[in-house]
Amino acid sequence: MTAPPVVPAPARALRRKAGTPRPEVGKGDLGIALLFIAPAALGLVTFYLWPTVRGLYLSFTEFSLFGSPELIGFDNYVAIAQDALFWNSMKVTLWYVVLNIGFQTVIALGLAVLMHRLTKSGIIRGSILLPYLIAPVIAALLWFWMLDYQIGIVNSFLEWSGIGRIAFFGNESWAIPTIAFVNVWKHMGYTALLIFAGLQTIPTSVYEAAAVDGSTEWKTFWRITLPLLRPVLVLVLIITVTGSFQVFDTVAVTTGGGPGNASRVIQVYIVERAFERSDFGYAAALSAVLFVILAVVAWAQNKFLGGNESDLA
Incomplete structure (x- = not known):
């Protein structure tokens, strides 16, 4: 009598599971995922997105601690272009x-x-x-x-x-x-x-x-x-x-x-305009200009230095 062929254990397990419906993966997990993401998302909105939007709005206003923001359009940006201290x-x-x-x-x-x-x-x-x-x-x-x-x-x-x-x-x-x-x-x-x-x-x-x-x-x-x-x-x-x-x-x-303006970097100038001169609208416009400069510099570095390319691939 010929003995039946021996089937490896993993193969037997696969045969037993053949034909059975596979459980749905991820069903009902969305709520749990959102629960875990919520603290980080709240911090992102509170400390990054909202201040950014608020700062952009203030950059188009004349605003100090002693009054309400007053829209002045692009006046702050025009003044920055003519500001010797900024340059x-x-x-x-x-x-x-x-x-x-x-x-x-x-x-x-x-x-x-x-x-x-x-x-x-x-x-x-x-x-x-x-x-x-x-x-x-x-x-x-x-x-x-x-x-x-x-x-x-x-x-x-x-x-x-x-x-x-x-x-x-x-x-x-x-x-x-x-x-x-x-x-x-x-x-x-x-x-x-x-x-x-x-x-x-x-x-x-x-x-x-x-x-x-x-x-x-x-x-x-x-x-x-x-x-x-x-x-x-x-x-x-x-x-x-x-x-x-x-x-x-x-x-x-x-x-x-100092001395003079020898080490007056842009961040120091922004803080001076905001907290020493109480010119928060102008300081917000300076911050917006700096944000654009950094975004362009980061993009240019990644683009022209090949940051997305690798010779290991």
Whole structure:
């Protein structure tokens, strides 16, 4: 007698379930999903969408704390186009962005590659992130005291070495580079961590093939690492450039926009018009202009740097 063929357990289970109606997936889950989404949606509407709509409305008004908004059309935007302080603040902000992003990206990329290629120590990787964990105001005050012209340890060392003291925050030429340096020190660890996460997605087989072909570390970096890291670098640039245009706390704590208008970045100017001059309509128009600039810059970065393209695909 011939024994019946043995059917594997998964196949038997599939045979038993054959012909039975499949349960509907997702039926009745919409209410539960909306319940979980509701807190985040409420926060988005309350703290982002409504203030944005309100701000756009106020940008077409003349409004102070002592009266009601009065519609004036595009007068605020016409005044912005003729405002010398606005154009100066944009020039100062752009100079800060160039310095901050240039140094921060290069240093963070170098740190990320070193972490990826040379060390697996969690302590070393964590220590790079420590400056980012310090509150922005605390970090600004720390460097403000260290770079103080009279009692700062940095100026004491410069005088001892024969270079001479430098008014880092009190000199028009040094103010923005110094503020950029402080924020590079604070944020480069976080930027390096983002780039390091991107490096983790590159297969090791690519580097092994390059080593077999006799590629040096320098050629591997330029011809393999950078091209494969492009989508992550574009994302990092969008995040850091957007954040750099909105710098405020470091300037407010150290120079307050001075000396003169040397460090009066656009965010400081917006706050001054709103809370010192009580011109909330004009400040809202400045904020709207900044929003449009950042949207265009982010779109251009993603479009022309190929943020949606990847050589790993």
